[in-house]
Amino acid sequence: DAGVIQSPRHEVTEMGQEVTLRCKPISGHNSLFWYRQTMMRGLELLIYFNNNVPIDDSGMPEDRFSAKMPNASFSTLKIQPSEPRDSAVYFCASNPTPGLRNTGELFFGEGSRLTVL
């Protein structure tokens, strides 16, 4: 079975450019999460969706960041304009169990490493 698929794996861009990261969750998983990993701040939850609806975006650092989930099999995280401090590894994860039976177990993609020069 295919796992969570993220693209691109690596992205190098210049400050001010728009960056779009993509994620395909595991088929049948109802929840999708975007995390950011840096040395300084560790793993930070940016936003999560349930049944394609954003539930909590309180972790999104600022208005330059936006995320969408137009359907159950695709999500994007966009940064516009990008800044050097956005350099990090961005992970997408999905979760199979909906609602009150949700134990929070996550299945991670391999990440998108973003470098903003």
Added chain:
Amino acid sequence: AQSVTQLGSHVSVSEGALVLLRCNYSSSVPPYLFWYVQYPNQGLQLLLKYTTGATLVKGINGFEAEFKKSETSFHLTKPSAHMSDAAEYFCAVSEGGGFKTIFGAGTRLFVKA
């Protein structure tokens, strides 16, 4: 609010020695607790989880963890370290029913030959 504290950002053990990685959590409701492992340039993989029931849980690769409510701890152990265990380990807490999983800062495990 949930939080997770991992004691020690780096732990070094000799091959064959006991591995002990410490994790304490804070949660306003009975928590679901997890350990994940991350190898270089990869995503996180679930090692084991505690939801309800038996407080000693066994995971993959010989790891186990014990949930101690009185100590708000969920320490990860392995009796005998192997070189392939070298990786970063994350403790995480979820309050279940909701969707947020909060991770600790991680502990990097080094295994010496």
